[in-house]
Amino acid sequence: DQQVKQNSPSLSVQEGRISILNCDYTNSMFDYFLWYKKYPAEGPTFLISISSIKDKNEDGRFTVFLNKSAKHLSLHIVPSQPGDSAVYFCAASARDDKIIFGKGTRLHILP
Amino acid sequence: NAGVMQNPRHLVRRRGQEARLRCSPMKGHSHVYWYRQLPEEGLKFMVYLQKENIIDESGMPKERFSAEFPKEGPSILRIQQVVRGDSAAYFCASSPQVPNTEAFFGQGTRLTVV
Numbered sequence: 311d312q313q314v315k316q317n318s319p320s321l322s323v324q325e326g327r328i329s330i331l332n333c334d335y336t337n338s339m340f341d342y343f344l345w346y347k348k349y350p351a352e353g354p355t356f357l358i359s360i361s362s363i364k365d366k367n368e369d370g371r372f373t374v375f376l377n378k379s380a381k382h383l384s385l386h387i388v389p390s391q392p393g394d395s396a397v398y399f400c401a402a403s404a405r406d407d408k409i410i411f412g413k414g415t416r417l418h419i420l421p
Numbered sequence: 422n423a424g425v426m427q428n429p430r431h432l433v434r435r436r437g438q439e440a441r442l443r444c445s446p447m448k449g450h451s452h453v454y455w456y457r458q459l460p461e462e463g464l465k466f467m468v469y470l471q472k473e474n475i476i477d478e479s480g481m482p483k484e485r486f487s488a489e490f491p492k493e494g495p496s497i498l499r500i501q502q503v504v505r506g507d508s509a510a511y512f513c514a515s516s517p518q519v520p521n522t523e524a525f526f527g528q529g530t531r532l533t534v535v
Contacts, residue, residue, distance in 0.1 A: 316463075342521040353425070353512055353526035354464065361521060399464060405520050408477050409454065413463035 313337045314402050316412035324420050329387040331415050333400030336381065340402040344409065345374060345385045348397045357398075358385070387417075395419045423448070425515050426495075427527035434503045434534050442498040442530045446515030452476075453496040454514045454524055455488055464512065470496060471518070503534045 315334045323329045331345075341362040346354035360367040360374045360383070367374050373386045387394055400412040426445040434440050446453050452471050456464040466480040470490040481488065485503075490496040500507055510531050514524035 344523055346526075351529075351531075353427075353528045354514075356523045356525060359523055403521070408466055408469040408480075409514075409524055410466060411456070411464040 312412070313340075314400055314410050314412040316400050316415050318415050319413070320416040320418065322418040322420055323390050325392060326389045329385075329390045329394065329417055329419070331385040331387075331398050331400070331417065333383050333385075333412055334381055335383075335402050337402070337404065337410075338381070339404040339407075340410075341405055342403050343374070343376060343383050344401040344403075345372075346399045346401060346411075347394075348399060348414070354399060390417075390419050392419050392421065425513060425525055425527035427511075427513050427530050429530060430528060432530055432532045434532065436504060436534055437502050440500040440503050440507070440532055440534075442500075442511050442513075442532070443495045444498070444513030444515075444527060445495040446513075447525055449517055450515035450525075451518045452516045452524075453490050454516075455496075455498050456512045456514070458510045458512065458529075460509075467498070500532075503532075505534050508532055508534045 344359040345357040348354040358369050358372045358374050360376050376383045397414045397416050399414045401409050403409045455467040468481050468488045469477040485501045487499045510529045512529045514526045516524040
């Protein structure tokens with residue numbers, strides 16, 4: 311039973327345009343959400359997070375939006391750069407509980 | 422300030438042998454997570470530990486797998502009598518004892534069972 315779902319296995323975006331990665335969750339107890347980026351043969355790297363008391367968090371080119379009523383969050387990257395090509399994992403946790411990850415979306419930035 | 426250290430990076434075991442994967446958390450972090458990534462799959466939760474205590478092991482296979490995080494030393498993920506299906510990348514992450522905070526990952530151990 312997947313509690314965190316990333317329904318797009320891959321996404322291709324032109325360099326300079328906006329990349330939008332989506333994530334849905336089913337557990338209403340989740341109150342903290344995270345995005346990680348992963349290159350091949352490396353460990354995931356933390357990108358940005360958002361608490362359930364907020365609906366938006368921004369850090370440079372990265373913005374995460376949270377829609378609690380829809381149990382949906384998204385990561386926006388603008389402008390997209392070649393180095394953004396990687397696998398992006400959405401993750402969620404309930405207070406003091408384990409972090410659950412989605413299956414990831416592979417982002418390709420096209421020149 | 423060293424990050425999460427996992428060793429070895431690569432481990433080859435024959436079927437039936439034991440595999441021991443080590444994880445040293447970041448300084449000041451008291452919580453450790455272990456995840457497994459199979460080819461073309463996401464990060465599957467295995468176990469969540471704090472010093473000398475298993476908080477949640479709901480993702481651990483019932484047999485052959487065990488984990489510990491002793492008072493001193495690294496966290497150890499132990500797989501006994503390995504089978505080909507255990508071949509995967511195993512990632513460790515650590516976090517401080519603060520609710521709702523990010524976990525930081527190590528580089529992973531790639532286990533290959535031959």
